[in-house]
Amino acid sequence: MNQIKIFHYCLILFMAFSISGCSKETSKNKDEQQLEQLYTKIKTLAESSICGTTTNYELKFIAIGSKACGGPTGYLAYSSSINVEEFEHFVKRYTALQSNYNKKWGIVSTCDITPLPKAVTCENGKPKLIY
Numbered sequence: 001m002n003q004i005k006i007f008h009y010c011l012i013l014f015m016a017f018s019i020s021g022c023s024k025e026t027s028k029n030k031d032e033q034q035l036e037q038l039y040t041k042i043k044t045l046a047e048s049s050i051c052g053t054t055t056n057y058e059l060k061f062i063a064i065g066s067k068a069c070g071g072p073t074g075y076l077a078y079s080s081s082i083n084v085e086e087f088e089h090f091v092k093r094y095t096a097l098q099s100n101y102n103k104k105w106g107i108v109s110t111c112d113i114t115p116l117p118k119a120v121t122c123e124n125g126k127p128k129l130i131y
Contacts, residue, residue, distance in 0.1 A: 031101050038094045042076070045087050049079040051122035057081040059120035059127050064091050066099035069111035073098070077120045077127035 042064065051057050057079040065073030072095070078087060101107065117129040 028105055031097075031104070035094065035097055035101060038090060038097065042087070042090050042094055045082055045090070046076045046078045047126070048082055049077070049127050050081045050125055051079045051127050052125050053122075055079075055081070059122065060084075061117050061120050061127075061129055062088065062091050064095060066095050066102060067111075067114075068102040068107045068109040072114055074114055075117050075129060077117070077129045079122075079127050 049057075051059055059077070059079050061075050061077050063072035063074075064076055067073055076091070078084075102109075115131055117131055119130045120127050121130050122128070
């Protein structure tokens with residue numbers, strides 16, 4: 001009889017840990033999806049920027065993301081042809097979310113420094129980073 005109680009106790013513990021592990025993985029996947037969706041939105045906005053000799057749009061670049069070691073994961077080129085305030089808000093939000101994600105999930109990354117672009121140029125009507 002005691003063996004049956006021990007078996008049931010072990011089974012309950014196993015199920016509890018399994019559910020906990022699944023819940024943790026589901027939560028991490030949800031966080032990753034949130035980051036991916038926001039990045040896609042940001043990238044789409046940046047790529048909708050236009051420029052050219054017949055426009056007076058200002059060319060800019062912005063740091064995006066947060067490496068676990070610190071610093072941005074990259075840079076995006078854009079022009080003032082888009083809603084800059086909204087775009088910069090999304091980038092700031094994404095960077096904060098990625099920083100929180102890194103801390104929450106114990107993410108590690110390379111500690112190399114992402115090179116800072118020297119300028120932004122207009123190529124085929126689109127802003128492009130120059131390194």
